[in-house]
Structure formats: structure tokens, C-alpha cells
Amino acid sequence: MSRSPSDHAAPALRVEGINASYGPVQVLFGASLRVEQGEMVALLGPNGVGKSTTLRVIGGLLKPDSGTVHLGGMDATGWAPRKRVEAGLSQVIGQSAFGSLTVAENLTMHGYAAKDQKWVKEAVEAALAIFPRLNARRNQAASTLSGGERQMLALAKAIVNDPKLLVIDEFSLGLAPVVVGGLCELVRRLNDRGAAVLVVEQSINVALSLVHRAYVMEKGEIIAEESAAVLAADPDRIRTLMLGGHVAEAG
Template identity: 75%
Template sequence: MSDAPALSCTGIRASYGPVQVLFDAGLTVGAGEMVALLGPNGVGKSTLLKVIAGLLKPDTGAVTLGGIDVTGYNTRRRVGLGLSQVVGQATFPSLTVTENLTMHGYATKDKRWTRDSVEAALAVFPRLHARRNQPASTLSGGERQMLALAKSIVVEPKVLVIDEFSLGLAPVVVGGLMDLVRRLNERGSAVLVVEQSVNVALSLVDRVYMMEKGEIIAEETAAELAQDPERVRALMLGGHVAVPS
């Protein structure tokens, strides 16, 4: 199990009713690796994330976490195996920053461990520490995104999945959030980023998967893709990106 990837999806087909959305989609994220899944809107990226999280049962295919087949597991069991997903700026608006973080310690009955984990998360995010007693509804968009990322320190995930974390945020805020994702990766979390901004993804991850019409059509290193602006342009425009021979 020690050599198994942190996350693996193979041969995933998934549908909404009679409409098939994913066609044998697959990807892997190695332990300690950062990987991006890229593609225009509507190609099935969020659907694949639902399959990974256990929110949508695939028609065929398998999902593994650390070598364990979790295809038949519910979301709670997957979280127990170290999966954590950050979707946008999802927070509990009426709860304070501290209360939001404490909520993510539900998986343990050790209140001291939860308290210490919350303090550790706040230490990593000074802006949140200064606002620890404010309701999440009073935070800026960037601060709410920080709060969504901070929960990952509390739960200490083995696999962190982030969906569109730069959406609607100023470039200076995105740059700060990217540094925080790198720090979470350095703490031991493998990271899968689903991101609309190709430039953000290429400056953050090690490898890139490209999706088009429910299929993974290419896989390469971020460095290789960064050197090929024509492929990047085709990806951004939603055109088919040919796999190199």
C-alpha cells in the first residue's frame, strides 16, 4: 500500500439519468504530488469530483485512496480515509471563524486535539486569526477562501481536492492562496486542483490532465505545457488538444 497513489480514478463512466457525462475518465495523484485537472466549462470536471467524493456513483470504473478501493464507500468513509474537498468559498456564514474551524473536528471526540488543531490553522492564516471571533459572513471573498482552506489543517487530509479556488478573486489574493496551498502540500497533503485559470494551475502543480467532453485527452508535466502556448490556447478555447505523438 505504501507505493500506491494517494488518489486514483480508472475507467470512470458516469451519467445523470440517461445522459452520460464521463467516458472512461481516469487520473492519479501520487503521495505528496500536486496535480491539476483542466478544461473549459461543461466538460465534466465537477462530475468527476462528485465521483471522487462519493456524491455520485459511477456507472463503471473505480476510485482508490491510498490503494484502498473506495468506489462503494459513502462520503463519510472517504473523509475518514483522508479525503478533503474545498469547493469555492463554502463556509457557515452565521458561525465565527473559530466555530467554522471547530466544526471540522467532528471526526474526533478529543476536544483538546480539535482545539489545538484550530489554533494551528489560525497560526498559518494570520488574517483569520485577527478575525477569529467574526462571523464568516463578514469576511471578504479571499478571507472566506482562506477559511475554506484552513479547515484542511484541522482535518489533516491525505488528499486535498480544490475546485475553482481562484474564481472571482483578485490576482493578489489568488497569489496568497497559492502560497497557502503549497504550504498545505508541504505538510503532507497530496493536492488535486480543478481550476479554470490555466496560468494559475501551471504555476502551482507538477502535472496536468486535460479534459474534453467527459474524457481525459492529455497528460503532461506543467513545465511542458507552459512551454506550448498553442496547446494552452486551445485548452482555454475548448478546442480539441491533440496528444503529442
């Protein structure tokens, strides 16, 4: 069972009033969201509504025109990506890995910046202990892994950083339902270890089965914040929100 959000600490993530652009084209319009300590939250919406841009702002890869990003109560708006990682942010985006390196070598490489290399070795073993399937393939080249195993490797790399906030982008994309179910359970286990989680996901069913709360984004704006349980029980509400807040006309 996933952890309950804490009421006594600053949110793991607080994004407020973000306006962001690519050149002259504004993509985000006053976007705000939060993830409490120990909480799992989803950011939902179809392609092209600004979800990935929101992640770029959170990770420090895109400077917002205005607004703020706080990590654990600290204003991180002007921080470089590396400083955000040092503060506990870890992002899982895609299934990237060094194909010629083994699973264990990929995990070790992910901890290259750590000052304590002994800790890195211990963290690699801890990550492999959580993912028995990867542990069985620890000496296997990453290029030979299946799609689901590569996604496990991406999550395992996050563990090496021991994140306070784990941000996952579209981890179900292109994977079989049985694999996605296993990955959801692994994300719950990471949450049980103390990581707050933000999931950006197109699959509403996957997201709502995993998180406590959900935000819905449309055309660069957050148009709703709902309890996952309430949304899951109201398919008509989901349909309305995913259509930009407007009920489709019959016919």
C-alpha cells in the same frame, strides 16, 4: 518549494476508467487520473466538460456506472463520503461557511465528527497559525469576511481534517490576482505539510504555476496528461488542448 512526488507508495488518488451518468445522460467516458503521494496535479478544461462530475465521483456523491476510485491504495469505489473523509480525503468546494458563527467557531464545527475534541482544539489553533489573516479575525463573524478570506477559511477547515488528499474546486474564481497568489502560496504550504493536492481550475496560468502535472478534460474524457512545466512553455499546445485537441481554423 512544494514536495516532490513519492515513488515508493501507492498513489494518494487513482481514478480508473470512470463512466458516470446523470439519469440517461452519460457525462464521463472512461476518465482516468492519478495523484501521487506529495504531488500536486491540476484537472483543466472549460465549463461543462465533466470536471465537477469527476469530483462528485471522487467524493462519493455520485456512484459511477463503471470504473474504480482508489485512495492511498484502497478501493474506495463503494465507500460512503464519510468513510472517504476518514481515509484522509478533504474537498474544498466553494466558500461555504456559517455566516453567523465566528472564524474559530466555523473551524471547530468542521471537526464536529472527531472523537478526540482536544485534538480538534489543537487543530484549530494549528490552522489559524498557518493563516495569520484569519487568526486576526478569529472572533469575527464569517459573514463579514472578504471573498479571499472566505476562501482562506475553506482551506483552513481542510487543515482541521489533516488531509492526505486535498481536492480544491475553482479556488481562484472571482478573486483578485493578488489574493489568488496568496492562496496559491498557502496551498503550497499545505502540500509541504504532507497533503497531496488535486486542483480543478479554469485558470490555466494559476494551475500551471502551482502543480507538477496537469490533465486536460474535454467532453467527459481525459484528452491529455502533461508536465506542468512543459505545458507552461508551450502556449500553442495549451490552446490546442483547450479547443478539444483540434487547432482552430484561421479566419
